[in-house]
């Protein structure tokens with residue numbers, strides 16, 4: 001019984017992996033719309049250019065890449081967003097963030 005509960009807890013908590021692969025023509029914006037916008041929407045519809053509010057130390061490409069490729073408890077990971085596509089996506093995210 002305990003074992004079954006632990007196994008189900010693992011599946012509920014473990015971040016899932018998305019197979020999404022950007023097309024060769026994809027831009028930061030198109031990737032964001034296809035892969036991210038279902039969960040990440042502007043906090044205030046009147047200010048559509050602000051989607052994220054990042055801690056100052058996280059407002060960089062390294063952190064965003066880590067988050068996207070590694071996921072978290074709540075966010076799926078996207079291991080197939082890499083290289084120049086990951087860079088364009090990071091730029092898009094940073095251009096749509098405020099820092100705190």
Ligand code: HEC
Nearest residue numbers: 035036039053054058064067068072073074075076078093
């Ligand atoms: C299934 C929903 C979901 C999808 C799809 C998703 N995210 Fe997330 N994301 C979350 C949740 C929930 C959080 C907040 C919890 C956390 O930080 O893990 C988050 C956190 C983040 C953060 C950290 C924000 C901070 O304040 O530090 C970034 C950056 C981010 N997501 C970028 C993306 C990008 C880029 C994509 C598309 C490739 C994406 N997310 C797709 C659910 C999602």
